[in-house]
Amino acid sequence: MTLMAERTSQMSVEEFEEIASTAPETVTLEFIGGRLEVKRVADGDHGTIIMWLLRQCMQARPDMDLDPNQGLKVGRYRNGRARPDGSLAPVAHFAGQGDWADPEGVLMAAEVTSYDSDTNRRDREEKPDAYGAAGIPVYLLIDRDQGAVVVHTNPDTDLGGYRDRHTALLGEEVTLPDPVGITLDTEILKNYVR
Secondary structure, eight states: OOHHHHHHHTOOHHHHHHHHHTSOTTOEEEEETTEEEEEOOOOHHHHHHHHHHHHHHHHHOTTEEEESSOEEEESGGGOEEEOOSEEEEETTTTTTOOSEEOOTTOOEEEEEOOSSTTHIIIIIIIHHHHHHHTTOSEEEEEETTTTEEEEEEEEOTTTOSEEEEEEEETTSEEEETTTTOEEEEOGGGGGGOO
């Protein structure tokens, strides 16, 4: 075991928050499953997809904000810290909550895969487990590697993860069920994948 792996296995949430608060803007740090994670800086297509999703949410649900910067306390017993690519919640829901907000009231967490070696573990395994354990009703994964949109619903707060998962290919319409209640036409997303 490396010194860094040994150190992060003993890291407390408070220690993580202190480190994360001093991290440069070129990296995003997360603490999921007791592990310190470095989230790759997004590429232009990744950012374009997030902006597209933000516009879709604003048009369909003007009573909601899709916050691309808010960190959430997630995972079993909330000992994790994740910064989703988007957190859908009522307007001004995160006001006064600081860098790491309680996930209660968040209707959806959204992630867009990055082209790196950690995407499978982080976005397809750890994030749905953490968001489900936190009780977030919908987890939307825009999976650029698979050319698909995956909608996770029915969170399992006891075991983590989600009981239901629907996969649609990019180009198809995807319905994000209640409490989100938005239908997305994903045709344009074909332009932003390799």
